[in-house]
Amino acid sequence: MSKPMFVVATSNAGKLREFQAILGDAFVLRGLAEFDPVVFPDEGEDYEANAIAKARTAADALRLPAIADDSGLEVDGLGGAPGPLSARYGGPGLDDRGRLLHLLEALSGMRGSARRARFVCVAAWASPGGSVRVERGECEGCILTAPRGDSGFGYDPVFEVEGLGRAMAELLEEEKNRISHRGRALAALRASLTQPVETRS
Ligand code: IMP
Numbered sequence: 264m265s266k267p268m269f270v271v272a273t274s275n276a277g278k279l280r281e282f283q284a285i286l287g288d289a290f291v292l293r294g295l296a297e298f299d300p301v302v303f304p305d306e307g308e309d310y311e312a313n314a315i316a317k318a319r320t321a322a323d324a325l326r327l328p329a330i331a332d333d334s335g336l337e338v339d340g341l342g343g344a345p346g347p348l349s350a351r352y353g354g355p356g357l358d359d360r361g362r363l364l365h366l367l368e369a370l371s372g373m374r375g376s377a378r379r380a381r382f383v384c385v386a387a388w389a390s391p392g393g394s395v396r397v398e399r400g401e402c403e404g405c406i407l408t409a410p411r412g413d414s415g416f417g418y419d420p421v422f423e424v425e426g427l428g429r430a431m432a433e434l435l436e437e438e439k440n441r442i443s444h445r446g447r448a449l450a451a452l453r454a455s456l457t458q459p460v461e462t463r464s
Contacts, residue, residue, distance in 0.1 A: 266291045267456070269388065270298070272321035272331035275350075277416025278445070282330070285440050285449045298325055308347045310335065310385040311397055318389035326391045330452070332445060334384040336418050338406060340370060340377030349418070363410060363421045370406055378406045380422065382431075384444035386452045396455045400447025404431070415439055 268291040271282045279294055286292060295301060301324045306313045310333045317331030335349035345352035345366075353365035370378060381403045388396040403425040410420035412432030419432035424442065431439055440446040 267328070268293065269328040269330050270295065270321050270325055272301070272303075272317045272329045275416070278332065278334075280436075281440060281443075281445050282332075282449065284436055285446055286330075286453060289453060293327075295321070301325065306333070306347070310347050310383060310399070311387070313347060314385040314387035315389065315395060315397060318387040319395070322389040322391050328388065328390045330386060330388045332384050332386040332448065334382065334444060336366075336422065337381050337383060338366070338370065339379040340373045346383075359417050363418050366406065366418065367408065367410075367421060380404055380406050382418075382422065382444040384448040386445070386448040388452055388456060396452060398448045398451035398455060400444040400449070400451065402431075402442060402444040402447070 266289060270293050271279055272295060273279055273282070274295060283292055301321050303320050304316050313333035314331050317333065318329045321329035321331065333347060335346045337343045337346050349362075352362050357365060381401050383399070383401050385397060385399045404422050405425070407421045407423050407430060410432070411430040412420050412434075414434065414436065415432045419439075420430055422431045423429065424431055424434070427434075431443070
């Protein structure tokens with residue numbers, strides 16, 4: 264039997280790699296680069312609404328089923344920031360490295376529970392016919408005082424995974440995908456997609 268196919272609605276190469284590694288055995292995944300450009304709406308501050316908007320926009324524009332995620336890093340000492348705004352934390356001129364250095368600076372002088380943090384991911388699947396599936400995953404940890412490791416992407420070098428004593432960027436790709444927020448959300452989505460789909464009006 265041929266594998267179901269969907270478009271992965273992300274332009275983040277790190278995320279796309281993880282989607283492939285987590286779902287590639289069961290589904291054929293196609294990246295946005297294979298299609299004419301899709302214009303996505305501006306993101307708000309709600310993971311679920313953002314994830315659904317991305318998947319729905321791609322599904323409607325390309326007339327193909329699509330999946331997307333919205334994710335972020337929530338730090339207790341910053342009142343849960345940067346959260347859904349993680350990709351833009353510190354302003355538009357920063358890259359991944361600049362953002363994590365900005366985070367370390369914001370937390371300088373903070374210790375213990377103030378450095379507690381979690382990665383959050385909401386993954387959504389949408390079909391051109393109007394069906395939607397949504398799943399959430401979280402991964403607890405704390406923010407290190409200096410970057411460690413060089414795998415993964417984004418804030419991985421400054422996030423120590425609870426119970427492992429290692430930075431996310433020190434894990435092998437398959438180790439990260441087993442325990443990460445995205446790994447958990449996509450595993451749940453995968454299970455959900457093997458169930459009959461309900462249609463939302
Ligand atoms: P968005 O979901 O496209 O809004 O971007 C989420 C942002 O959160 C990314 O650009 C990263 O900065 C951060 N982020 C999300 N997931 C991860 C992860 O697995 N590792 C490191 N940073 C992440």
